[in-house]
Amino acid sequence: MLEKIREGSQGVIAKSILVLVILSFAFAGVSSYLGTSTDVPAAVVNGDEITANELEQAFQNERGRLEQQLGEMFDALAADDNYMNGIKQNVLDRLISDKLISQAAEDLGLRVSDEQIKQAILNEQAFQTDGVFDNDRYLAVLRQLGYQTTSFRNMMRVDMTRRQLLTALVGSEFVLDGEAKQLAEVQGQTRDIRYLVVDSTPFLASSTVSAEEIKAYYESNLIQFMSQEKVSLEYVELDVADLAKGIETSVDDARAFYEDNQQQYQTPEKRLAAHILFASGDDSADEAKAEAALAKLQAGEDFAAVAKSDSDDQFSAEQGGQLDWFEQGVMDPAFDSALFALSTGEYSQIVKSEFGYHIIKLLDVESGAAAPFDDVQDKIIADLQNKKAVDEFYSLQSVLADTSYEIPDTLDETAKALGVEVQSTALFSRDNAPVNLNTPALIKAAFSDDVIGSGMNSEVIELAPNHVVVIRLLQHKDAGTLPLTEVSSSIEARLLQDKANFAASEKANEYLAQLKAGTEITEVAVATKEKLARFNQDIDQAISTKAFKMAAPDAGASSFDTAALANGYAVIALDKVNDAEGIDANIVESIKQRLVPQYSEADYRSVVAALKAKAIVEYPVAE
Numbered sequence: 269m270l271e272k273i274r275e276g277s278q279g280v281i282a283k284s285i286l287v288l289v290i291l292s293f294a295f296a297g298v299s300s301y302l303g304t305s306t307d308v309p310a311a312v313v314n315g316d317e318i319t320a321n322e323l324e325q326a327f328q329n330e331r332g333r334l335e336q337q338l339g340e341m342f343d344a345l346a347a348d349d350n351y352m353n354g355i356k357q358n359v360l361d362r363l364i365s366d367k368l369i370s371q372a373a374e375d376l377g378l379r380v381s382d383e384q385i386k387q388a389i390l391n392e393q394a395f396q397t398d399g400v401f402d403n404d405r406y407l408a409v410l411r412q413l414g415y416q417t418t419s420f421r422n423m424m425r426v427d428m429t430r431r432q433l434l435t436a437l438v439g440s441e442f443v444l445d446g447e448a449k450q451l452a453e454v455q456g457q458t459r460d461i462r463y464l465v466v467d468s469t470p471f472l473a474s475s476t477v478s479a480e481e482i483k484a485y486y487e488s489n490l491i492q493f494m495s496q497e498k499v500s501l502e503y504v505e506l507d508v509a510d511l512a513k514g515i516e517t518s519v520d521d522a523r524a525f526y527e528d529n530q531q532q533y534q535t536p537e538k539r540l541a542a543h544i545l546f547a548s549g550d551d552s553a554d555e556a557k558a559e560a561a562l563a564k565l566q567a568g569e570d571f572a573a574v575a576k577s578d579s580d581d582q583f584s585a586e587q588g589g590q591l592d593w594f595e596q597g598v599m600d601p602a603f604d605s606a607l608f609a610l611s612t613g614e615y616s617q618i619v620k621s622e623f624g625y626h627i628i629k630l631l632d633v634e635s636g637a638a639a640p641f642d643d644v645q646d647k648i649i650a651d652l653q654n655k656k657a658v659d660e661f662y663s664l665q666s667v668l669a670d671t672s673y674e675i676p677d678t679l680d681e682t683a684k685a686l687g688v689e690v691q692s693t694a695l696f697s698r699d700n701a702p703v704n705l706n707t708p709a710l711i712k713a714a715f716s717d718d719v720i721g722s723g724m725n726s727e728v729i730e731l732a733p734n735h736v737v738v739i740r741l742l743q744h745k746d747a748g749t750l751p752l753t754e755v756s757s758s759i760e761a762r763l764l765q766d767k768a769n770f771a772a773s774e775k776a777n778e779y780l781a782q783l784k785a786g787t788e789i790t791e792v793a794v795a796t797k798e799k800l801a802r803f804n805q806d807i808d809q810a811i812s813t814k815a816f817k818m819a820a821p822d823a824g825a826s827s828f829d830t831a832a833l834a835n836g837y838a839v840i841a842l843d844k845v846n847d848a849e850g851i852d853a854n855i856v857e858s859i860k861q862r863l864v865p866q867y868s869e870a871d872y873r874s875v876v877a878a879l880k881a882k883a884i885v886e887y888p889v890a891e
Contacts, residue, residue, distance in 0.1 A: 310360055312886040313367040318360070327359045347708035348698065368879040370426055373433040380428040385421055388428065437875055438868035448859040449851065456848025458799040461815050461840055463807075464792050466776045468836040471768035482759045486752050493755050496697035498745040499714050502690050503705070504679050506668055508734035512650075512657035522648040526641050533639040536596065540632040541607050542589035544574055545581040547624025558618045558625040571615060571629050580624070590631065603628065661734055669728050672738040676724040679740050692742055707731050713739065720744050769836065776830050776837035783841055784828050799846055811838050820845040 309317040334355070335342045345351050389395060395406040410420055486493065526533065544561055546554040561578045565571060572588025579585040596608050600621040610616060610630035619626045664686055671682040683690045693702050701711055713719055713726050719741050726739045782789055797807060804812050814831035818840065821827040827842040 308888045310887075311364055312888065313364055314371055314883050314885075316367055316371065318363050318367060323356070323360055323363060326363055327356050330355060330359050343708040347712040349712075364880075364885060365876045366430060368876060368883055369430045369433055372875075372879055373429045376433065378429050378432045380425050380432070384428065385424050388424060389421075434872065438871045441864055441867045441871055443860040443863045443867065445856060445860075448856045448863065451863070452851045452855050452859050453848045455802060456851055457816075458801055458846040458848075459815050459842060460796075460798045460844040460846065461800055461811075461842050462794055462796050463811055463815075463838050463840045464779060464789065464794045465808075465833065466772045466779065466792070466837045466839070468765070468768040468772040471771040472764055475764045475767040475771070477760050477763040477767070481763055482756055483752065485759050485763060486755065490749050493750045495745075495748055495750045496699065497715065497747040498695040498697050499720065499741060500693050500695045500743040501705075501714060501739045502679055502692040502742045503737050503739040504668065504672070504682050504686065504688060504690055505704075505737045506661065506664055506686065506688075506735070508654065508657045508661045511660050511664075512653045515653045515656045515660075517649045517652045517656070519645065519649075521652060522645055523641060525648055525652060526644065530638050533644050535636050535639060537636040538593040538595055538634040539607055539630055540593050540634075541591045542571065542575065542587075542629045542631055543581070543584065543591060543603075544571070544579045544589055544627045545584075545624055546578075546626075547580045554625045555618070555620075558627060562618060562627055565615060565627065589629065593634065658734060665728070665736060668736065668738060672725040672728070679725060679738065682725070682738065695743060695745060705731065705737070710737065710739065714741075765835070769832070772836045773830070773832070776839050779839045780828055780830055783826075783839060808833055808838065810834075811840060814838075815840055815842055818842045 308320065310320050310323040311318045331346075331352075334345075338345070389406065390401045394409055395401055397405055407417070410417060413420075415423070544558075546557045546561075548554055548557075557578065561574050564574050564578075575589030576585050579589060581589075584591055594604075594607065596604060598604065599607065600623065602619050602621045603623075603626060606616040606619045606626075606628050607630060610628070612630055612633055615627055615629040617627075619628055667685050668682060671685045672679065675681045679690045693705065696702060698711055698715060701714075705714075707729075710729050710731060713729055718724075719726050719739065723741055728736050728738055730736050779789055779792070795807075797804075800807075800812060800815060802812070802816055810831045810833050814829060818827045818829050819842075821842055821844070829840055829842075831838045831840060
């Protein structure tokens, strides 16, 4: 075989191909040295490119921010590719907006000088040590962020130029006192209402739905009956907790470990402390009081008596200054150091801590001692079992990884090598994975092209520390429309409720007509609510919302309307609109402060929308 290859490589065609290959590598190398890029840009805004690298860097920054903000919740969200694609699109939209603002600033002739950039860098706290610019720190931060000094200055120039325009646009927004006061009066307004509720439940018994109606609703609303993509899996699981159950550890082994490691089971020494505290907040005065109290003790006065008369810690003073038992390292370092330097019955000199000035006395000492073996036997046995299980786990994990990779079209051989059973799941979607497998990493792998497309074993997936699994597709069900037989009962219930609600609305309209005519209603209770506030939680929110949408009635008259509830209808009579009470300058100022950023945000969005309307934004696609 090798001889044939050597013979073939001497031919004219082979040599020509070899020359072309060498040239392609040469040009690729030259291209990389020259810095040209063949990457397709993420977007082109009026001829200016937003590179794929810029988008990826901005996306990773946003991902890091969300991960820090949302914590463990972000792992579940990140497993959803659609969610992450949405985040990436939002980042791209923001980069496009920034590019449009930068272009607008350039068109207006806005500039930032080198001196302005220099001052901004000097004044940036991230580059300072003890309030003074630190060049070494500046360079270290830039290296950490992946910037060269020149590229960072260029980025700052673009950003500061853009901010000049934004400051001029949104920083000049303001709110008039009259606007804020008017809004305060509208928000603080209350209303006097009467209302009655027609419950739809009694009408359910008399409502009927035919099979034709169910079918017609189904065919008209197929989008409502889409089923999610589902998979069922078979898997091999390796868990330290399961391994530990099969490991036996004798009491003799536990005792031997106890004898060799008694220091691990030593209870620390504890000391019972008392103190006299001076903490008025005036350092010089507190120190003077502490010196006077120390003089009393040195003159022979009783510590408890001095604590009761002089200590600012009134709670401990009632107990003669006694505090509690403390282990070393628990209290303030200065207090701790002084306490553990005393002998029983001694008191310290004046000790200054973050809480004030103390005179500390050691009342008693409880020596540390080793916990009896019987008290820690169960813990030692569990620890030894877990240690052996962890050692076995790491050994078996290699077997799991190697076997599932070498024999990728089945898990049977892997299970035999580990001495476990192949387990399986029922069909599940991304939202209802089995509890024992419900981790973002596994869900992402289960619905990945690697597992679904290839039908082969997955890589080793970590469910938790020392708990791993390899999965393989058992069944895949594409997203689609659920059959009528599966959703017929839910459609019937919905249509029955709709008919009951319609019957309730007709009855509500009858009551509405009676109220308008001034006829007294005795069939249902009519409730009264005076001075109903806009955000009142005492009554159904639908009633409150409708009451504040109704037109104010003339003096001595009422306005009437109905409101749809979750299960029925309400009839509302609006009797009076009351002016807001207690509106003062503080409330008006608070509303102004809340409105200004809202107005500024609206201005920014309007500017970006106007620039986008005139811009040419392209999204190139790789060929």
